[in-house]
Structure formats: structure tokens, C-alpha cells
Amino acid sequence: MRRLIFCTMMVMALLGCSKETDLSGIEQELSDLRDKNKHLQDEIDEMKKPVPADPVLLGLNFWAADNATLLAADVKGEIIGDSVVECWVPHVMEDKKLVADFQFVGETVKLNGSTASSRTTAYDFKKPVKLLVTNQNKSKEYTVYVHAFTGLPVVWIETWDRQEIVSRQEYVNANFRLVEDVRTRSAGDVIETGMQIKGRGNSNWAMPKKPYRLKLDQDYPLLGEHKDKAWVLLGNYADKTMLRNSTAFYMGEISNLDYTPKAHFVELMLNGRYQGTYQLCEKLKRSKHRVDVGDDGFLLEIDDNYLPEDAVFRTPNLKRPVNIKSPSVETGSEDYNYVKDFVTTAENALYSTNFTDPENGWQKYMDMDSFVDWYLICEIARCNDAVFFTSCYMNLTRGGKLKMGPIWDFDTAFGNVNYNNNFKTEGFWVKNATWYARLFEDPAFVAKVKERFTYFYNHQGDIFRHMSEDAVYLRHAAAENENRWGTLYKETWPNYDIWGNYTNEVQSMKEWLTERFNWLDYQFRVKM
Structure with a gap:
């Protein structure tokens, strides 16, 4: 600007000079300066314009007034992290075509690519929806999950400072809340307490839907079961029916086994996020109301996935590590030596020349009824x-016999695995395992197996009825779990095949079990 004024003055001075002087160069320079000044002023004006903020979603809600036929109450979404929106509808809801209220900074909101208007546009939130907030050349994407009450009890767990659960060894402090009826929350339906939580499982821990071990601050009788601090949450990620553990546990309940863990289907909300359908289950432990082996008995696991600090031993024939799970004992202690010596003595009797002798053979140390029913x-x-790879539990009472049980971990059972030929309904599997191969050389054991198989075979109706009742009970939960994890219609390790929707997955399991029963019936009744 100063340069322009100076040049103007110079021009005026020159005009006072001789009229014969050539002023064309000065006039061109003056024109150039005017152009530069205009460009400079444009830049200054542009800088003075307000800079638009980055696009961001501030809130997402579904108001009952905007969704009168679908919502009984307002639903407020929670933005978790910087890209997830969780919405929880506290009643059963199959139709999720909802009108949302968006609070955002930006120009437009798009739902799965379509422009949406706040409190106007109805959109189907049955599956996760991609929400995009845009602002000129910038955009921010969120995933919106709308989950509805399924009729199952709901477990809310909030870790302190929303700390992530990344370890199977280290506990994380948390708060626990169990609501049996989300709709009414009547007296006695809500349990709230402090707790600790960590991961659990072997291959299951590597799956997206994690299993967890819970330790409450004090004993509580969750969902009508005997009070205790120790519980687990089973994810059943690989089991698309979510019925395999429940079906096996039912068979355990009608068997001669002393104890089968109680499990209840629940929905899990972890740090504000819906995690799907779980089984809240009693943790296996020595206890009066669980594995009742007295105050000085033991719970053992044949466990190829033991940890370095575990008290394990091996026997000459079994060769697999036997882990003393409960109580905690030191290697080389009196308790440790008692268990090791007893199991070794029992195995020696099993492989002795007179092992079939009911008084001095294997039956002197090993309980016939539990070994038969666990096997079947x-x-x-x-x-x-x-x-005898892992999750094969035994229990021992001092002065008593070695018993098999409780049963555990059946998500890769009932044809739900694509290796070891265990997707087939034909062929023996457990019969060929160490110890059992020897037991089948005893006519008394074989006779008992045939007798007890007939019992289970005749209870097929009850078993299938239990499966059907569970499937109906889970019909809403299965839809919400699929909304969260999306395992149906796609390959999921270690599944053998893809059966499509939830109903087809359940039907496939039933057909597999029917064929399995028929093949075993022919083997035990005709060929053995």
C-alpha cells in the first residue's frame, strides 16, 4: 500500500515536468501494483473468513415422540471412543426402522451413504449402520449399533477408567451389575457389587468375542444359584447355535455325574458396549455346592494347556499333564504327593494283569458310574x-475313588469342528483315548456302557426338547448377537460348514445328533 502511494506521488511530480517526457513505463508499473494490491486484499479477506471446524458427531438419540409406534421410552446413544455409537432399547424390538436425532458439527449426515435429516428420516438400524458426518472436503465415520432387550438377564460390567481386559493372568478392577428383568427392575432383580475380571480360555481367548473370568467382591447367589464369588462368562463365539454347552450340561444333569455346572444365558454390556449373548456359568472349583469333595479333596484337570506355575504331574501310561486345579497346592507338597501317588496307583491297577478284578483291579480306585457317564x-x-487333551476334569475325595467330571467345554462338539474327523457322525473318538481303550477291554465296563447308553438313547426326546426350548428362548438374542458379531452365513473357525440362518444352524445340530445316536446305537446294541 505504501509503495502504491509513493508511486502515485512520483507520477504527479513527473506530470509537472516536460510534457515531452515518456511516462509509459511508469504507468505500466502502476497498473501492476494495482493488480498485486487487489490480490493481496483478496487474501486478507479470505483469511478473515471463519475456518470451519472438523466434522464430528456430538450426540445421537431416538426420541419416543418421533417413534411412537416403536419406542416405549427415549433411547440415548453413547459415543464410545471416537467411532462407535451404542444404543440400548430396554424392550423387545424386532422392527428397528427408527427416526434419529443427530447433534453434529458439519454440513450433512449420511446413513450408509444416503443423506439423512435429523428427526425426519426413518432408517433401518437392524444391522450396524455407517454414519458419516461431512464438512466440505472432510468427513468423519461412525458405526451405529442399536441393540434391543432380548428377554435375557443383562450383565453390566464397567472396568475402572474403562481399562481394557487384555490378560488371562492379571485381573482388572471393575463394577458389576446384574439385572434379571430390564423392563421392571423389580426388587431383588438387581445385584450390584465391585469385582475383578480377566480373560480365560485357550483358543477361545483368541476369538473376537472374548470369554471372561469374574471374581466378585463377595458371595452372591446369581440367577438363583448358590452364592459364590467365582463365575465365568462363556462367549460361545464358534458355536453359532449357542446351544452346544447348554445341551451337554443338560445331559450332565440327567446323568450319574455328581455335579454339572449351572449356566444361564445373559446379555453382556462391557464398558458401554453390547458384547452379545453369553452364558453366565459357575466356575469349576472345590466347594460344597459345586465339586463337593470335602474340605480336603481335589479337583483335577487333564490339561495340555497348563501354565508354568501350575502343579502338574504325569503318569507312565496317561503321559498327559494332570493339573491340580483346586485347591491351589505346591509341587512336592503333601497334597501334591497324595494326588500323584493315588492317580499313579489307580493307573497301575488299570494296566495290571488282573485289572478286571472288581476287588483288586481298576474298580478299587476308579469309580465305574462316573467313568461311564462322562465317557458317553x-x-x-x-x-x-x-x-484327554484338555478340559477333562476329575475329582478325588480323600479315602474315596477317582471320579470323572464335571464335563466342560463343548463348543467344538456335536459336529462343530473341521478336523480330527469330528464333523462325522460315524466312528468312535473318546473310546480310543488312553485309559478308555483299556477300560473297554473289561467286559464289566462294556456292559455298563451299553446299559447307560440305552438310558441316554431313550432320553433323546428330553434332550431335543431342551434344545428346542433353548432355541426359542434365544430367538431375539440370536438376532442381536448376530447384529454384533455377524458370524452367520460366513466361515468361522473351526466350523465344518455354513448352514445359513440361526434356525438352519440349530436344525443342522439336531440332525447331526440324531444320526450320531443312531450310529452308536447300532454299535453298542449289535456290533459290540
Whole structure:
């Protein structure tokens, strides 16, 4: 600007000079300066314009007034992290074509690519929806999940400072709330307490839907079961029916096994996020109301996935590590030596020349009824881990016999695995495992197996009825779980095949079990 004024003055001075002087160069320079000044002023004006903020979603709600036929109450979404919106509808809801209220900074909101208007546009939120907030050349994407009450009890867990659960060894502090009826929240339906939580499982821990171990601050009788601090949440990620553990546990309940863990289907909300349908289950432990082996008995697990700090031992024939799970004992202690010596003595009797002698053979140390029923449940289900690999539990009372049980971990059973030929309904599996191969050389054991198989075979109606009742009970939960995890219609390790929707998955499991029962019936009744 100053330069322009100076040049103007110079021009005026020159005009006072001789009229014969050539002023064309000065006039061109003056014109150039005017152009530069205009460009400079445009830049200044542009800088003075307000800079638009980055696009961001501030809130998302579904008001009952905007969704009068679908919502009984307002639903307020929670923005978790910077890209997830969780919405919880506290009643059963199959139709999720809802009108949303968006609070945002930006120019437009798009739902799965279509422009949406706040409190105007109805959109189907049955599956996760991509929400995009745009502002000129910038955009911010969110995923909106709308989950509805399914009729199941709901577990809310909030870790302190929303700390992530990343370990199976280290507990994280948290708050626990269990609501049996989300709609009424009547007296006695709500349990709230402090707790600790960590991961659990082997291959299951590597799956997207994690299983967890819970330790409450004090004993509570969750969902009508005996009070205790120790519980687990089973994710059943690989089991698209979510029925396999429940079906096996039912078979355990009608068997001669002393104890089968109680489990209840629940929905899990972890740090504000819906995590799907779980089974809240009693943790296996020595206890009067769980594995009742007295105050000085033991819970054992044949466990190829033991940890370095576990008290384990091996026997000459079994060769698999036997882990003393409960109570906690030190390697080399009196308790440790008692268990190791007893199991070794029992195995020696099993492999002795007079092992069939009911007084001095294997039956002196090993309980016939539990070994038979544990075998049959695992063989009928063709449980992949039951060949004394892992999750094979035994219990021992001082002064008593070694017993099999409780049963555990059947998500890769009932044809739900694509290796070891365990997707087939034909063929023995557990019968060929160490110890059982020897037991089948005893005519008394074989006779008992045949007798007890007939019992289970005759209870097929009850087993299938239990499966059907569970499937109906889970009909809304299955839809919400699929909304969260999307496992149907796609390959999920270690599934053998893809059966489509939830109903087809359940029907496939039923057909597999029917064929399995028929094949075993022919083997035990005709060929053996």
C-alpha cells in the first residue's frame, strides 16, 4: 500500500515536468501494483473468513415422540471412543426402522451413504449402520449399533477408567451389575457389587468375542444359584447355535455325574458396549455346592494347556499333564504327593494283569458310574478335547475313588469342528483315548456302557426338547448377537460348514445328533 502511494506521488511530480517526457513505463508499473494490491486484499479477506471446524458427531438419540409406534421410552446413544455409537432399547424390538436425532458439527449426515435429516428420516438400524458426518472436503465415520432387550438377564460390567481386559493372568478392577428383568427392575432383580475380571480360555481367548473370568467382591447367589464369588462368562463365539454347552450340561444333569455346572444365558454390556449373548456359568472349583469333595479333596484337570506355575504331574501310561486345579497346592507338597501317588496307583491297577478284578483291579480306585457317564456324554457329542487333551476334569475325595467330571467345554462338539474327523457322525473318538481303550477291554465296563447308553438313547426326546426350548428362548438374542458379531452365513473357525440362518444352524445340530445316536446305537446294541 505504501509503495502504491509513493508511486502515485512520483507520477504527479513527473506530470509537472516536460510534457515531452515518456511516462509509459511508469504507468505500466502502476497498473501492476494495482493488480498485486487487489490480490493481496483478496487474501486478507479470505483469511478473515471463519475456518470451519472438523466434522464430528456430538450426540445421537431416538426420541419416543418421533417413534411412537416403536419406542416405549427415549433411547440415548453413547459415543464410545471416537467411532462407535451404542444404543440400548430396554424392550423387545424386532422392527428397528427408527427416526434419529443427530447433534453434529458439519454440513450433512449420511446413513450408509444416503443423506439423512435429523428427526425426519426413518432408517433401518437392524444391522450396524455407517454414519458419516461431512464438512466440505472432510468427513468423519461412525458405526451405529442399536441393540434391543432380548428377554435375557443383562450383565453390566464397567472396568475402572474403562481399562481394557487384555490378560488371562492379571485381573482388572471393575463394577458389576446384574439385572434379571430390564423392563421392571423389580426388587431383588438387581445385584450390584465391585469385582475383578480377566480373560480365560485357550483358543477361545483368541476369538473376537472374548470369554471372561469374574471374581466378585463377595458371595452372591446369581440367577438363583448358590452364592459364590467365582463365575465365568462363556462367549460361545464358534458355536453359532449357542446351544452346544447348554445341551451337554443338560445331559450332565440327567446323568450319574455328581455335579454339572449351572449356566444361564445373559446379555453382556462391557464398558458401554453390547458384547452379545453369553452364558453366565459357575466356575469349576472345590466347594460344597459345586465339586463337593470335602474340605480336603481335589479337583483335577487333564490339561495340555497348563501354565508354568501350575502343579502338574504325569503318569507312565496317561503321559498327559494332570493339573491340580483346586485347591491351589505346591509341587512336592503333601497334597501334591497324595494326588500323584493315588492317580499313579489307580493307573497301575488299570494296566495290571488282573485289572478286571472288581476287588483288586481298576474298580478299587476308579469309580465305574462316573467313568461311564462322562465317557458317553463326550462320545455322543464327539467332543474334540475329550481324548484327554484338555478340559477333562476329575475329582478325588480323600479315602474315596477317582471320579470323572464335571464335563466342560463343548463348543467344538456335536459336529462343530473341521478336523480330527469330528464333523462325522460315524466312528468312535473318546473310546480310543488312553485309559478308555483299556477300560473297554473289561467286559464289566462294556456292559455298563451299553446299559447307560440305552438310558441316554431313550432320553433323546428330553434332550431335543431342551434344545428346542433353548432355541426359542434365544430367538431375539440370536438376532442381536448376530447384529454384533455377524458370524452367520460366513466361515468361522473351526466350523465344518455354513448352514445359513440361526434356525438352519440349530436344525443342522439336531440332525447331526440324531444320526450320531443312531450310529452308536447300532454299535453298542449289535456290533459290540
